[in-house]
Amino acid sequence: MSVASTGTPRRTWWRENQQRLTPYLFLVPGVLFFMVYVIIPVFQSFWLSGFDWDGLGPKEWVGLGNYTELFDDEAFYTSLKNNVIWLVLYMLAVPAGLGIAIFLNQTVRGIRIYKSLFFFPFVISQVVVGLIFSWFYAPNFGLFYRLIEWATGHGVAILADPNLVTYGIILAGLWPQIAYCMILFLTGLNAVDPEQVEAARLDAAKGWKMLWYVILPQLRPATFMAVVVTVIGALRSFDLVSIMTDGGPFGSSRVLSFYMYEQALSEYGYRMGYGAAIAVILFLIMMVFISGFIWKMVDDERKGL
Amino acid sequence: MRSIISASISALAVIAATAAFGQQRVVSYYGDMDPTVLEGMQKVMDAFQEANPDIKIEFQNFDHEGYKTSIRNFLTAEPPDVVNWYSGNRMAPFVNSGQFLDVSDVWEENGLKDAFSSALASMTIDGKQWGIPWSYYQWGIYYNRDVYNELGLEVPSTWDEFLANCEVFKKAGVDCLTTGTKALWPAAGIFDYLDLRTNGYDFHMALTGGEVPWTDDRVKAVFAEWDKLVAPGYITANHAALDWQDAAALMVQGKAANYVMGNFLVAVLKEGGMSEESIGFMPFPTINPDVPRAEDAPTESMHIPAGAKNPEDAKKFLAFVATPEAQSVVNATIGQLPVNKNAEVADDPFVQAGFELLSTTPGGIAQFFDRDAPAEMAKIGMEGFQQFMVQPGQLDNILDRLEKARQRVYK
Numbered sequence: 065m066s067v068a069s070t071g072t073p074r075r076t077w078w079r080e081n082q083q084r085l086t087p088y089l090f091l092v093p094g095v096l097f098f099m100v101y102v103i104i105p106v107f108q109s110f111w112l113s114g115f116d117w118d119g120l121g122p123k124e125w126v127g128l129g130n131y132t133e134l135f136d137d138e139a140f141y142t143s144l145k146n147n148v149i150w151l152v153l154y155m156l157a158v159p160a161g162l163g164i165a166i167f168l169n170q171t172v173r174g175i176r177i178y179k180s181l182f183f184f185p186f187v188i189s190q191v192v193v194g195l196i197f198s199w200f201y202a203p204n205f206g207l208f209y210r211l212i213e214w215a216t217g218h219g220v221a222i223l224a225d226p227n228l229v230t231y232g233i234i235l236a237g238l239w240p241q242i243a244y245c246m247i248l249f250l251t252g253l254n255a256v257d258p259e260q261v262e263a264a265r266l267d268a269a270k271g272w273k274m275l276w277y278v279i280l281p282q283l284r285p286a287t288f289m290a291v292v293v294t295v296i297g298a299l300r301s302f303d304l305v306s307i308m309t310d311g312g313p314f315g316s317s318r319v320l321s322f323y324m325y326e327q328a329l330s331e332y333g334y335r336m337g338y339g340a341a342i343a344v345i346l347f348l349i350m351m352v353f354i355s356g357f358i359w360k361m362v363d364d365e366r367k368g369l
Numbered sequence: 370m371r372s373i374i375s376a377s378i379s380a381l382a383v384i385a386a387t388a389a390f391g392q393q394r395v396v397s398y399y400g401d402m403d404p405t406v407l408e409g410m411q412k413v414m415d416a417f418q419e420a421n422p423d424i425k426i427e428f429q430n431f432d433h434e435g436y437k438t439s440i441r442n443f444l445t446a447e448p449p450d451v452v453n454w455y456s457g458n459r460m461a462p463f464v465n466s467g468q469f470l471d472v473s474d475v476w477e478e479n480g481l482k483d484a485f486s487s488a489l490a491s492m493t494i495d496g497k498q499w500g501i502p503w504s505y506y507q508w509g510i511y512y513n514r515d516v517y518n519e520l521g522l523e524v525p526s527t528w529d530e531f532l533a534n535c536e537v538f539k540k541a542g543v544d545c546l547t548t549g550t551k552a553l554w555p556a557a558g559i560f561d562y563l564d565l566r567t568n569g570y571d572f573h574m575a576l577t578g579g580e581v582p583w584t585d586d587r588v589k590a591v592f593a594e595w596d597k598l599v600a601p602g603y604i605t606a607n608h609a610a611l612d613w614q615d616a617a618a619l620m621v622q623g624k625a626a627n628y629v630m631g632n633f634l635v636a637v638l639k640e641g642g643m644s645e646e647s648i649g650f651m652p653f654p655t656i657n658p659d660v661p662r663a664e665d666a667p668t669e670s671m672h673i674p675a676g677a678k679n680p681e682d683a684k685k686f687l688a689f690v691a692t693p694e695a696q697s698v699v700n701a702t703i704g705q706l707p708v709n710k711n712a713e714v715a716d717d718p719f720v721q722a723g724f725e726l727l728s729t730t731p732g733g734i735a736q737f738f739d740r741d742a743p744a745e746m747a748k749i750g751m752e753g754f755q756q757f758m759v760q761p762g763q764l765d766n767i768l769d770r771l772e773k774a775r776q777r778v779y780k
Contacts, residue, residue, distance in 0.1 A: 332748030
């Protein structure tokens with residue numbers, strides 16, 4: 065604006081609007097890619113879910129046919145139920161991560177090494193985690209199987225049992241997820257104000273009361289992030305299911321994302337429309353959480369938190 | 370992902386090679402072969418290039434799992450001149466969507482209908498042939514001779530004898546029938562044989578072809594036979610968490626006696642330390658004596674994509690692969706059976722046994738459940754078979770589910 069008022073000889077449209085336009089120009093590449101790779105495919109999925117299509121031949125419009133079939137599909141409800149179990153149990157990563165973070169938040173010789181060791185599972189690939197745990201559970205030679213056999217006289221093959229398999233996979237998933245939450249809380253704990261802790265001590269606060277009334281409120285941003293990444297992690301759980309059981313035994317460990325992949329892209333699938341319908345349902349479920357999170361973030365910002 | 374990258378790298382390599390060998394014509398060939406199979410096929414490719422110095426074959430190998438996905442991409446995007454695939458219902462989607470070239474002329478010119486009589490039906494759709502079969506192998510029961518000898522048991526030829534043996538094995542703490550169904554398909558082998566022995570080839574083909582409801586009493590009869598193994602616990606526990614190789618390990622250790630498998634099991638058993646003398650092979654025992662014996666023998670085949678740039682030379686290569694000489698060479702190396710009936714069979718007891726078994730089959734040769742049935746039906750079916758072996762009480766639910774799938778898949 066100040067440029068405009070000095071009345072330079074070349075008052076082009078660009079110079080006048082430069083400051084106003086710059087932020088949008090910086091946004092363009094990001095928005096463009098977000099549109100091409102996220103927003104447009106979302107609508108394409110909606111569109112595709114109305115067709116019966118094998119990915120090669122002609123598309124056949126079936127309207128809501130895929131959804132009618134989906135709501136009459138046992139495998140869909142199994143996947144949905146497993147997704148709910150994932151969501152609930154995966155949340156354990158948040159308190160567990162907090163516990164370990166508090167435990168590690170001390171100044172002892174070599175603490176950095178301990179922290180890195182605890183963080184390690186998050187660094188290794190999910191595929192490796194899945195393999196390690198499937199060997200751990202493996203019937204006849206797995207450590208876990210042997211332990212149970214030693215304790216009860218009868219081994220339990222977790223991954224072959226339709227009632228236990230999902231819990232077995234979630235446990236494997238919790239291992240790296242706890243590490244992730246731990247690191248979020250560790251950085252959060254660094255920002256805790258020592259003066260407040262001091263003041264609370266003077267007022268004779270300690271133990272749980274100290275944690276609940278003094279530390280946790282200061283960890284709010286870290287807790288929020290931990291919850292967000294855990295919810296999203298639980299809903300998009302795929303790698304572990306694929307590596308450890310391939311959805312089995314007889315589909316009892318499927319989750320929605322895996323079922324979608326199986327229907328649309330796996331060796332026995334290629335039902336693009338049906339896969340897209342599953343994707344749409346998963347998207348709507350995720351939308352509930354994501355809009356909740358976004359609403360909270362916007363709200364916090366407004367309050368200036 | 371890796372296979373897509375390697376595919377595009379290879380595509381670049383092919384382009385580069387075309388430029389370098391301007392005077393030579395190139396046939397690009399994609400496949401998913403294990404090292405031994407590739408070794409055998411390489412001999413055939415070398416012989417072909419020697420006989421046709423003006424043609425060069427550019428081969429690109431993929432891993433098995435990646436290939437099944439990539440083939441759909443490269444057939445539409447950048448098709449090679451020759452691809453490995455499977456016959457029967459597995460090639461149907463590509464044939465019906467016009468992705469494969471009709472090669473009936475290759476069959477006609479070389480008189481292959483007679484030489485490949487056993488595979489003609491599985492290579493034919495709409496009265497035309499869509500590829501050339503180059504290898505197949507038998508399925509049956511492989512057993513541990515030492516375990517049989519230790520317990521003083523005879524190799525059974527009927528289902529009742531087999532079940533009687535199972536009781537003895539059970540008492541001795543040995544799994545009568547082992548399997549590892551983590552990848553699902555091993556369960557289909559058991560189903561195929563029980564159905565082929567109970568109802569016969571024609572019924573099995575009608576069932577996998579979607580013409581018979583899964584709730585039919587004849588299907589229930591198959592599961593009733595199967596239950597004779599499941600209910601007393603003759604099948605390896607926890608098979609749902611085992612890979613098929615894990616179950617082979619149980620057989621090597623003498624913890625399991627029998628395994629319904631394809632001939633590729635022999636290589637795994639030998640690697641595990643079993644000798645040719647300790648591995649036995651028998652045809653699946655007779656259940657209904659009135660049903661003519663039929664077998665499972667999945668066939669490997671080669672096809673020309675419709676978008677091939679050099680279909681003329683690709684056809685030449687296919688005709689070459691069909692010759693008895695080429696079939697003898699490749700199958701001698703990989704330990705499988707040539708499909709051309711004039712080819713020589715390798716001097717290996719299991720290959721010989723397979724040749725004997727298949728060439729005398731009166732009932733018919735099935736391809737295997739996941740090739741005879743369309744892919745979607747196969748998946749749901751195999752899940753049902755696995756579930757039945759874990760939860761036999763759920764049979765009615767399973768059959769209802771399969772029937773629902775049948776009505777949808779075949780419509």
